[in-house]
Amino acid sequence: MSPSAPDARFSFDHHVEINDVGPHGDARLSALLNWFQTTSSRHSASLGYPVSDLTKEGLTWIITRYHLCIDRSPRWRDALTVETWRAGNTGTFTPREFLLKDSRGETLVRASASYTLLDIRKRKAQAPSTRFPDYPVDPERAVPDDFSPLPLPEAFTNEKSVTIRRSDMDFNGHANNALYTEWCMEGVSDQLYEQFRPIEMEIAFKGEVFYGEDIVVQTWRETRESGPVTLHCLLSQSRKREVARARVHWKKRGEQRSANGETRG
Template identity: 30%
Template sequence: MNTKKGTSLNEDEKIYRLSFEIHTYEVDFRGRAHLQALLCFLQEAAARQATHLGFGYDHLVKKGLVWLLSRYHLKINRYPWLGEKIEILTWPSGDQGVFALRDFEVRDQRGATILVATSSWVLWDVKAKQPKLVEILKHSNVVREKRALGDNFEPLPTLEKIDYQQEFKVMMKHLDLNRHVNNTVYIQWAIESIPPEILLRGLFLSFRPHSLPN
């Protein structure tokens, strides 16, 4: 469905739902889903709804535009287990200057919320190498103002101390359709940098200039 100006959607229609089952290749040694796998699910749900609403990759790339993830804030109540079925709920939740906001909720089969997240995205002009205002949201009725996780995305504090550090080499397999390292890869690298006994329950991310091979 391409949502046109004047089209009225109720609150439920503004939410996109997508179900997944946790596979063997998506879990860690504990049998819990990798955080990277969960974020891939979120990314897939977001991409599908964007396409459904008429501002997905195929629509925008013809105009020289792409979506770039800028910031992420996640809160994890629990990680789903191998074989468990989960449902992703996502919706456009507004705009903040040049940033488009998108929220997520992950539920288990009982309907309990196991993860919530909010994110901000930039509509990027590839040729001009600068962001464009998200007029897409201003002139449509797809925005659901309810937030899964309240965050105005204030600048993160300057890092004064490094507790864990590790270097990674960018490889071709890390690149996505935008020819940059995919956001989920950065998150996996961050997890690889901390001891395995640490199980993350929350995450704040701010993406800086993109990375390329070599």
């Protein structure tokens, strides 16, 4: 394994605000993704690669995958540090890693994401290593994942529709991808959501979503010894196309999972 380059890792401090948490006091999945994206943008800007410069060139970063492991849920008023780094390049995407730590330095959340550089006009991916050959990397992975395709079941156990609001739009003119995680949560039963919390989520973003669209959330649930597992498919009703799919592992509320996967009360 090659050593980490200077400035490969970057940290940024956050606080869990009241609008970041849900009714159980845990930080929402969308809050985690927003913290990750904010920190990665600040990292690039600190190295002289601000997103604003990419926009002038007709380029933008898009995130095609996330894999999150939540060892302990951040809570309201927690002081947090997000650490991020790029782990290298693989063709037209680069894995970016994240560690979310509490004020004592204990890791609460580990995540890996797949970032792709997109030519907005041509709608064509570019190799990040070509555009940023000197971007420092650290080969360590927070969550080892080759981002293989996520499965879909033969049938679904539940279906629900959500409508995209104006407030869901971001500066690119489509729904912020952090919200896709919340739509998946709409697909589970009240009983599951009240009794369990997500401890691991893999999500693949497959398409943009725009204001006024109705998204059908199809959900399948399986019960395993370790806890429930749900698969989700998000479909644009008007365009009849899949815009995301996800796999979520759940654990009873009140139980925490350590970094090595063990469960404790």
